[in-house]
Amino acid sequence: MKTDIEISQAVELKPIVQIAEKIGLAADDLELYGKYKAKVGYETIQKLNSRNDGKLILVTAINPTPAGEGKSTVTIGLADALNQLDCQTMIALREPSLGPVMGVKGGATGGGYAQVLPMEDINLHFTGDMHAITTANNALSAFIDNHIHQGNTLNIDSRRVIWKRVVDLNDRALRQVIVGLGGPVQGVPREDGFDITVASEIMAILCLATDIDNLKARLGNIVIGYTYDRKPVTVSQLGVQGAMALLLKDALKPNLVQTIEGTPAFVHGGPFANIAHGCNSVLATQSALKLADYVVTEAGFGADLGAEKFLDIKVPHLSKAPDAIVIVATIRALKMHGGLAKDALANEDTEALKRGFSNLKQHIENMQQYNIPVIVAINQFVSDTEAEFDVLTQLCQELNVTVRRANVWGEGGKGGLDLAKAVVEAIKQQPSNYQRLYQDSQSIEEKTQAIVEKIYHGKKVNFSAKAKAQLKTFEQYGWQHLPVCMAKTQYSFSDDATKLGAPKDFEVTIREFVPKLGAGFIVALTGDVMTMPGLPKTPAGLNMDVTSDGQAVGLF
C-alpha cells in the first residue's frame, strides 16, 4: 500500500496560477511561493467584499480516539466530491504545526487520495506563517524583558508576566524555565515557559483579525502581565504593536494550495482546539465564501471543542454561519468509545458500537442546538462490516439524521459522492438558522456554565478560589463581555481524558482563567491542558530524511 507521501509525490501538480483561475483569481492577485503555493494579497481580498457569500459547510467530529477519525481527509474528499458534482467548491483548512509533525503525526494534510499538496512544504515551513508568529511572539518577550531590564518605567511585576515564549516544536524541557540568569548584565531573573507556537495568542489573533489595522489593534490589546499594583499591562503601553504587525504582515495573507484533484484550498492559520479556538483564519474562510459557491472548512478535535468555538467565537466575525455541519466518525472509534480495546477494533462488535454511539449522539444533539442541519459522515475502514453500518444507520435514523459512508482516503472525491449529495440536499431542504449558545451580555461565569451544561452535559462547574478572584478583577477591568474559550482535554466531553462515550454526572473545575484581550476571549483552563507537547520515545523525526536532489522522505 502506498504511503501518503508516495501518493502525493506521484501527483502532477498544476501551477497554482491555474488553480486560482478556478475561483476567478488572476496571476496578479497572487504572491507566488514557488510554483504551487501562493498568498492572496490585501488588495484582492478587499475587492471581494461586495460579493455574495457561498454556502459554508463545517466539518467536525466525535471525540478523537487512538483509532483515528480522519476529519481533514473527509474535509478534503468532500470538497473534491462537490467539485465532481459541479458545485464550485473550495476548502479552508488549518495549517499544521511542525511540533506534532516531528513528534508523532509525521504530517497533517489529509491522507490517501484526499490530500492537500504539496504536502512536504505544507508540513514543513510552508510559507513561513508559523515562523512569523514565533518571531513576533518572542520579539514581544524580548521587548518585555528589555523593558524590565532598562528601568521598568511601566512598573511591570516580573513575577506576574503572563506572556510566554514559544517554539513550533514539541519540547517538554522548555515548559518551565528560568530566564535572565547570570548577573545584572544579563537581565532580571524570572520564571518563564515556552508554549508551542500554535498555542500563542498571536496565532489566535492572526486567525481572527479581519485586516492589518484590526491585527494591529488586537496586538496592542494583548495583556502581557500586571504591574506591582496589579494593573494589567498591554502591548500598546510597550509601543511594539507596530513592529509585531510588521513581522506578521505577510503571515496574515491566506495561503492558496490544491488538493490531489485540483480543488483550490486555503490552508491558513492553525490554533490548537484544546487550548485555543481551533479554526483556520477568518480572512481565509471569509475570502473563500466570496470566491466559491461552496466552502468546506474544519474545526479542530471533537465538536465539543472545535465546533463549539467555531460557532461561538469565530462565526461572529464572519459574514455568515455554517449552512451545514458534517460530523465525522469511524466505526472503529465508536467501538472504542463503547469500551472496546484498541487491539480488538478489527472484530465486529455491534454492542460496543451501540454503547459508543452515545458519543456521536451527544455531538449530533449539541450541534442541532445551533439550528444548523447536521449530517454524519462515516469515514470507512476495511474492517467495517455491513452489520455494523446497518446498526449505525438505524441509530442515526432514530435521531432523524442522515448518515453516509465515505471512502475518500481510498478513492478521493469519488468515494465522497454520496456524502456530498446528502450535504447539498440537506442545505437545500433545511435552511440554517444559526443561534449562538450564549450572549455577550452574559457573565464569564454564565458563559462557562452554558458550555459545560449544554455541550459537555456536566452537572456542575466549580471555580477554584483563584478563578473566582479573577472573575472579580475581570469585571473591574470590563472584560465581562468577552466569549469564553475552553481549554479542555479533547478525548472526553468531561475534563477527564479517560471518560469516553457520553459521561454523565461529572463536574468540571475551572482552575484558572487566562485573559486573551488581543484574541478577544477569556481562556478557561480545566485540568492539566498541555500547552507544550513532548516528544515520544521514538519521534517521527527519526525516520525523516531528504534525498540528494531535495525530495522529502518520512513524512507520512
Next chain:
Amino acid sequence: MKTDIEISQAVELKPIVQIAEKIGLAADDLELYGKYKAKVGYETIQKLNSRNDGKLILVTAINPTPAGEGKSTVTIGLADALNQLDCQTMIALREPSLGPVMGVKGGATGGGYAQVLPMEDINLHFTGDMHAITTANNALSAFIDNHIHQGNTLNIDSRRVIWKRVVDLNDRALRQVIVGLGGPVQGVPREDGFDITVASEIMAILCLATDIDNLKARLGNIVIGYTYDRKPVTVSQLGVQGAMALLLKDALKPNLVQTIEGTPAFVHGGPFANIAHGCNSVLATQSALKLADYVVTEAGFGADLGAEKFLDIKVPHLSKAPDAIVIVATIRALKMHGGLAKDALANEDTEALKRGFSNLKQHIENMQQYNIPVIVAINQFVSDTEAEFDVLTQLCQELNVTVRRANVWGEGGKGGLDLAKAVVEAIKQQPSNYQRLYQDSQSIEEKTQAIVEKIYHGKKVNFSAKAKAQLKTFEQYGWQHLPVCMAKTQYSFSDDATKLGAPKDFEVTIREFVPKLGAGFIVALTGDVMTMPGLPKTPAGLNMDVTSDGQAVGLF
C-alpha cells in the same frame, strides 16, 4: 534627505525572472518567492559545475567604529559600477539577522542608492532561511533533551551538553537559562542558554556545505556534548541529521535578488564574523562565480576577522581564491582610530587621520600576506576634506597601494566608477597567487599563534588551563587538522575592544575552545565575545510599523 526605505520604495523593481536572464538563468531555474525574490534550485546549481570561474573580489574593512564604514554599501555600489563598465557582475552578500534589525540597525542591505531590494523583505523574514536554521537548531535541542528524558541510552552528561538553543532576536534574558524544571514529567533540569541564530553552528554549516549530502554529513558530525565518561556525542549518534537536513533543504538554496540598479545579487547565509566565520554561503559564491564574469562579495567586520576567515576557512571550499581585495575605510573612522572623539569627527584633523591610518596600514599589510592585490576604497562623507584625502592618498602611495574614493551611497554605481576601474586594472596587472596563512597539518595551537602573530600582531597567545586541557583531548579525538575560527571583539586587532588603531605589545588569551565538527573548525574564544546581543534602551523596533495596505515603515 531621503531614508534608505524611502529610496528603496521609490524604485520600480524588475521581475526577478528578468534579472535572472542577465546571468543566463531561465524562469525554470528559479523557485519564486513573490515577484522579486527567488531561490536557485539544486539541478541548476549542478549544471553550472563545468563552467569557468569569473573573477572574485573580496570587500573587507578596517576595524569598525561607531563612525560607520559602509562595507555592504560599497560592495553593492562597486558591483553596480562594474556593470556600468560592461563587466558582467553579480554580488554575493550575507543575509541580515532580525535581531540587530529590531535592535539597533533597523536594516542591513546597504544604504542610500547602493541597496539590495526588496529591502523590507530581506530585512524581515526574506525566504525563511533564518527560521529554518532556528528550527533545525532547536529541533536538535528538543531531540537531545528528549533522549536524556527517555532513558539516555547514549549516556549523555546533561551538565556537558554544549549545544545551545537559538532565537533570531536580540534577547539578553535568554543568555543563561535553566530548562526542564517542573518535576519528572517535564524532563531533566539543566543549565542551557540561547545564542542568536546567526551564531548557530548550523548557520556555519549551511554556509560551508556544498550540497545536500555534504550538509547532512556535516550535521551528523556536530558534537552536541559529552558522555559521563567524556566521550563526544554526535548528531549521527542521535540519528536526527536526516530530519535536520530535511528542515534545511530549501534554506540551502541561494536567494537571488537585485540592487537598485538591477545588478543580480545572491543574498544567502549570514554567520556573525566575531563568533563564526562571517561569510555568505559557499554555494552562493561558487554559483555566482559560474554565472558572472565578476563577483563582488563581502566578509563581516574588519579584515582581521571576516577576511582572515574568508581566506583561511572559506576559500579551501571554493574553486578559487579572490583576485582582488578591497579594504573599505572612511576618513571619519580613521580619525576615530587616531583618537578623535565621535562628536569631533566633522572637524578636519589630518594628525588624527595619520595616527588612525595605522589601523588601515596593518589591514593592508595583512591582506598582502595572502599574495592578493589590495585596493583601498574610501567611502565618502560630506565632512571629508580634500586635505584629508590628500594625506590619505600619500600614506597609501607610500605602501604602493591604490586608493579610490567612492560615493555610491549618494550616487549608486556612478559614484563607484573610479573604484571599479582601479579594481579591474589591479586584477589585470597583478595576478593573485593565494597563499593560506597556515596549513592543516599544523596544530591548533600553532594555527592560533599564526593568526595572533601575523594578523593581530600581538606578541603572545596565552591558553587558559581549560584551553590547554582541551587541546590535549582534541588531539586524542583527531581534531587537530581543523582550521581555527577566532572569536574576538571586532573593534580592535587585540582582544580588548578599547584598543583602537594598531595596538602593540598585547597578549591574547584563549579562554576556551569550542569544537564545531559540523562546520569543520575549532572556535577559539578570546575575552567575552557575545553570542547573544541585547536590545538597547530604545530598540529600533519601537519605530517600526506597517500601513493598512502592508507597506513597511521604520526600517532605515
